[in-house]
Amino acid sequence: MQDAARAARNALKQQDYNKALPLVRMLAAKSSPEFEYDYGRLLLRGWGVKCDTKQAFALISKSAAGSYAPAQSLLGDMYEAGEGTETSEKKALELWQCAAAHGNASAEHRLGGYYIGLGKNENFAHGLELLKSAAKHGDGEACTELAYIYYEGKPPYLNKDPKAAVPWCELGIKNRSGESALLLARMYDHGEGGLPSNRAQAFLAATTFDRSPEAQAWKVRLQKKVPSKSDVDAAMNWYLAKRSTNTREQTAEDTDMWDILNRK
Numbered sequence: 001m002q003d004a005a006r007a008a009r010n011a012l013k014q015q016d017y018n019k020a021l022p023l024v025r026m027l028a029a030k031s032s033p034e035f036e037y038d039y040g041r042l043l044l045r046g047w048g049v050k051c052d053t054k055q056a057f058a059l060i061s062k063s064a065a066g067s068y069a070p071a072q073s074l075l076g077d078m079y080e081a082g083e084g085t086e087t088s089e090k091k092a093l094e095l096w097q098c099a100a101a102h103g104n105a106s107a108e109h110r111l112g113g114y115y116i117g118l119g120k121n122e123n124f125a126h127g128l129e130l131l132k133s134a135a136k137h138g139d140g141e142a143c144t145e146l147a148y149i150y151y152e153g154k155p156p157y158l159n160k161d162p163k164a165a166v167p168w169c170e171l172g173i174k175n176r177s178g179e180s181a182l183l184l185a186r187m188y189d190h191g192e193g194g195l196p197s198n199r200a201q202a203f204l205a206a207t208t209f210d211r212s213p214e215a216q217a218w219k220v221r222l223q224k225k226v227p228s229k230s231d232v233d234a235a236m237n238w239y240l241a242k243r244s245t246n247t248r249e250q251t252a253e254d255t256d257m258w259d260i261l262n263r264k
Contacts, residue, residue: 017048057084
């Protein structure tokens, strides 16, 4: 059992779903809340198996009933979206609260966003604390959300404070949030939040997660103490050209940031 569980976890970590599926299915059949959740998640996302939201809901519900916090959080998401079940905000909130009580970062993030969306000072303050807890527990999306809250402000509850956004961007990058990296790039480009206006640093931030050989070569050239303007411009032109061929969906903030970086 221990060897099978270890092999299943390793296969899931490596996203080798064909290898993970038979192991996870076998372990879930033995009423393991961890692997009931994992098997349900595979079915929900269609990873290595045909998508089946109803069976996913049944498995994740069983795992959540075993007090497995990740399952409680995901089941809350399913109730919110109506995936495999009817929509129920009440049940979603109850499940997120249970998971958040066990320190589940995703549930803290969901609850934080919910309370902030309600308005009123006390709700906003509670939501902000939940987001901070989620961020500190490793939720990169919560880091990005906090960074934007401080960067843009949330009148009348919070004034704009780009300087306070910087550490949340940095924590978001540690938690592999590409949107945090893009916001930090934008602030370097504008010289906001106490950061110097520096297009080389903007490029380095924006390409934080780009592991291509070309990006790595440009990073080496731009990490000089004082990189030349021609290198900075050439690096940015290379990245913008690469980006123009990227067909992934872009957020409004993402597009706006690259419009700014593209200026001469």
